[in-house]
Amino acid sequence: MTDVLVLGGTGWLSGRIAERWADAAASVSCLARGGREAPYGTTLVVGDRNDPGAYDEVARRDWDEVVDISSNPVHVAAAVDALARRAKHWTYISTVSVYASNDEPGADESADLLAPAGADEEDDYGRAKVRAEASVRAALGHRAAVVRPGLIVGPGDPTDRFGYWVGRFALAGGEEVLVPATTGRGAQVIDVDDLADFVQAIGRERWTGVVNAVGDPVDLDRVFADAREAAAHTGALVPAADAWLEEHEVAYWMGPRSLPLWLPAGMPGFWTRSNAAYRLLGGRLRPLRDTLERTLADERERGLERERRAGLSRPDELALLHELQA
Ligand SMILES: NC(=O)c1ccc[n+]([C@@H]2O[C@H](COP(=O)([O-])OP(=O)(O)OC[C@H]3O[C@@H](n4cnc5c(N)ncnc54)[C@H](OP(=O)(O)O)[C@@H]3O)[C@@H](O)[C@H]2O)c1
Structure with missing residues (x-):
């Protein structure tokens, strides 16, 4: 049985990702504060990521796949700290807002990024995601996939x-x-269900690297x-x-x-970012x-x-x- 931990899992995209994994007969745990239900067929682990002990329970075991959607770089860093050694593969959901420029049509994943958010700048969305991506890559290296969606619809x-x-x-x-x-x-939009399918597929294949998840302009x-x-x-x-x-x-x-x-x-x-890598990986649009x-x-x-x-x-x-x- 594949063991999957979704950090989140009660939200919009993360809920659909958890559902996809449950549909694929994985054993899925969703770590969230517990105000909303976890999807059918998954287990809710209640924890507040502002609490230093939030990961204690899930850090006691190994995971085939961890998915994190948080935009809070402090939460993301704490999660990789607690769980990186327990995870065979990690998928971090970032955003195309990490890119420094919106001037060049067709730019791909190698485009320059914003400067990472410093301490007390966690609300600066794009820069916070840059910092979060960096902690995932530093801790997981070749075991991490970073997915950068455009507007999810x-x-x-x-x-x-x-x-x-x-x-x-x-x-x-x-x-x-x-x-x-x-x-x-x-x-340039991506359907939430196409994205959830893609995230589950790259987790299943343990694909690693960085990919824009955007539709055609x-x-x-x-x-x-x-x-x-x-x-x-x-x-x-x-x-x-x-x-x-x-x-x-x-x-x-x-x-x-x-x-x-x-x-x-x-x-x-x-609205014209490259989706060549997404398509090459079999992403559906x-x-x-x-x-x-x-x-x-x-x-x-x-x-x-x-x-x-x-x-x-x-x-x-x-x-x-x-x-x-x-
Ligand atoms: N919308 C877009 O167009 C767009 C575009 C590009 C990228 N993105 C990215 O897509 C992702 C969206 O994910 P989503 O739709 O699942 O988000 P969401 O609906 O906001 O859900 C957030 C999840 O995180 C949990 N959570 C929040 N605060 C928490 C805390 N302190 N402790 C524990 N759990 C906590 C929530 O559960 P509880 O509230 O129950 O704790 C929920 O499960 C984000 O990474 C976003 O940056 C979105």
């Missing part, structure tokens, strides 16, 4: 970003939707067109210029009162339309008018449309 997304568009088009039906100017802009126009088709939206798109949106305090990319996936101009490398349809079903279930972590509320959007067209 699909059903259950706790960040509410990608689902905003298909959900909004469905909610608007025959009415107008506010969009950013799309010229020269695109997105796609124009933002195309994302909107496919999302509208999936949602049967027939209303018009009303584009607003960057300066107008900025003046009206609409945020880029994520968070409340944002237009998700909208990026400042001049970041061509952000399902059609965007498939992801959009599953995301829409999930959006409908969670409520198209719910309070979101990202995007505009429909009343806010209508007020902005009114002002833009006045």
